[in-house]
Amino acid sequence: xKTIKGPAIFLAQFMGDKPPFDNLRNIxxxxxxxxxxxxQIPSWDGRCLDLDKxxxxxxxxxxxxxxxxxxxxxxxxxxxxLQGQLVAVxxxxxxxxxxxxxxxxxxxxxxxxxxxxxxxxxxxKASQNLGLSFHVTFSGALLWHTLYPWPPRPAGLVExxxxxxxxxxxxxxxxxxxxxxxxxxxxxxxxxxxxxxxxERFLKATNNHARAQLLYDPSHFVLQQLDHLExxxxxxxxxxxxxxxxxxxxxxxxxxVYGGYSGWLERAGRFRSLGDGQVDFKGIFSKLAQxxxxxWAVLEWECCLKHPEDGAREGAKFIQxxxxxxxxxAFDDFAGSGADExxxxxxxxxx
Numbered sequence: 001x002k003t004i005k006g007p008a009i010f011l012a013q014f015m016g017d018k019p020p021f022d023n024l025r026n027i028x029x030x031x032x033x034x035x036x037x038x039x040q041i042p043s044w045d046g047r048c049l050d051l052d053k054x055x056x057x058x059x060x061x062x063x064x065x066x067x068x069x070x071x072x073x074x075x076x077x078x079x080x081x082l083q084g085q086l087v088a089v090x091x092x093x094x095x096x097x098x099x100x101x102x103x104x105x106x107x108x109x110x111x112x113x114x115x116x117x118x119x120x121x122x123x124x125k126a127s128q129n130l131g132l133s134f135h136v137t138f139s140g141a142l143l144w145h146t147l148y149p150w151p152p153r154p155a156g157l158v159e160x161x162x163x164x165x166x167x168x169x170x171x172x173x174x175x176x177x178x179x180x181x182x183x184x185x186x187x188x189x190x191x192x193x194x195x196x197x198x199x200e201r202f203l204k205a206t207n208n209h210a211r212a213q214l215l216y217d218p219s220h221f222v223l224q225q226l227d228h229l230e231x232x233x234x235x236x237x238x239x240x241x242x243x244x245x246x247x248x249x250x251x252x253x254x255x256x257v258y259g260g261y262s263g264w265l266e267r268a269g270r271f272r273s274l275g276d277g278q279v280d281f282k283g284i285f286s287k288l289a290q291x292x293x294x295x296w297a298v299l300e301w302e303c304c305l306k307h308p309e310d311g312a313r314e315g316a317k318f319i320q321x322x323x324x325x326x327x328x329x330a331f332d333d334f335a336g337s338g339a340d341e342x343x344x345x346x347x348x349x350x351x
Contacts, residue, residue, distance in 0.1 A: 001289055001326035006297035007319035008038030008076045010243065013301050014308060015045050024048050024064070028071035035316035038076040039068060040136070040298050043123050044083060044100075051119065054126035061129040075130055076296040077241060080123045080137045081186065086116035087168050088140030088192065113168075120172045128179035134240045134295060135176065136184045136215045139165065139193040139202065158201070165192055166205035173209045184241045186215040195226055196234055214238040217300065218279045219247035223269035225257060229283045236291035243300040244319055246277030264304035271302040273311040274318040281322050289324045297323060 009031050020026040024047065028039060041048050053060040068075055082100040089097050089109065098106040105112045120137065127135045143161040146153050176183045185193045185202075193199050199214065206212050216239045221228035232239065251268045254260065259267040274281075285297075299315040301308050345351055 002292045002294065003326050004242075004285065004288060004293055004297050004323050005076075005295065006038065006323055007036050007244075007316045008040060008074075008296040008298040009036045009312060009315070010040040010042075010079065010298055010300045011048060012042040012045065012079065012081075014312065015042070015047055022047060025067050025070075028068050028073055031312070031316075032071040032073055034313050035320065036073065036299075038074045038296050038298070040076045040296075041078050042082075043078045043080045043119070043126065049078070049126075051122050051126060054129060055122035056125070058129045061126065061131075065130065075132060076298055077132055077134050077136055077184075078123055078127050078130070080120055080135065082138075083116045083119035083123070084137030084185075085140050085191075086112055087120065087172070088142050088165055089113070090142050090145055092145050093141075117168070117172060121175050124172070124175040124179040124181055124183075127176075127181045132181060134182045134184050134213070136186055136241050138188060139169070139185050139191045141190060141192045143192050144190060144194075161192065162201045162205040166202065169202075169212075170206060170209070173206065173211045177209075177211045181211070182213040182240050183211050184213045184215045186217060186241075186243070188217070188220050189224065194220075195224060196231060199235070199238075213240045215241040215243060217243035217245055218281075218284060219243075219245040219271055219277070219302075222247040222249050222278055223257070223271075225249060229280060229287060232284065232287045232291065236287070236293070239288070239291075239293060240295055242288065242293065242295060242297050244274060244281070244297050244315070245300045245302060246272045246274050246279045246281075248272055248277040270304050273301065273303040273306040274299070274315045276303070276306070281318075285322045285324055289326050 011027060014021055014027060016022060020030040031039060043049060043051050049064065086097060086100055094109050101112045101115060105115055123135055142165060143158060173183055187193050187195060187199060193202055203212055214235055218228040221231060249269045255262065255268045264270055297319045299319060301311040301315060303311050
């Protein structure tokens, strides 16, 4: 068994224009002061990382690692959620997702997709230059608008959608393979990879590509009413990244899983700070330890009520208290009587 590394924190939700959130040097010192040991870096935020330089210059990546090491931290992964989303966008969402792309590409979906693919290719090289083993992204979505089958989906639509999704991602997956990095999809509502069944569909469409792995975030499963503990039993061999995020689901006579177009405060399903929701973190940390999870426990703060700085401070302590230092011996070793094949055969009546 392995002891999970951590606590770490995803910087995306904390970056801002004022210190200590305005650049990598400042924010890493802030999170280190809270007790974090690792940082997951958003590849789209120039305040953290110049992706072009990271993809082309090992010396630049060494400088970035040096800044982080000065704070006593490590890089856990790079993240490319925004760029990954743009690899596959149904036209109904073009205008909404244009904000994820450079302004010159807005209103140009084909060019935007090419840019997104290039960004992921750069992330593969940047991850390699930084000495990282895993990378996290979103899959994008071609089928999300057909999630609820009314009118009924025509035969073959889902298969065609996943065939096209795989076609777009296979060159990227191959680039990550060449860089020696696993590409971990965050299974998430709004993506075509949003639960176990859809991940399996994608794996099949990519011929079980060895680099198509998973980020595990239980909060998204609480909101979908999916068993977030059994999910680990099914997919533990693929889980390489763990977002520690809490959520609650409290349906009522007016609203349920779909939320009624309400804001986050009014929804039946809401993201909460660690310990304030319904996620069974004791069960999760136990299962991940049992299954030799190889990575970090990374706080992702998203809460509709609590201030982010409070969520981060409390989150570092919460994760640390849940990490299980795994045992190197069995509790009943003291009662063992050693190994003796002849004795074992006598006990079994085989002498």
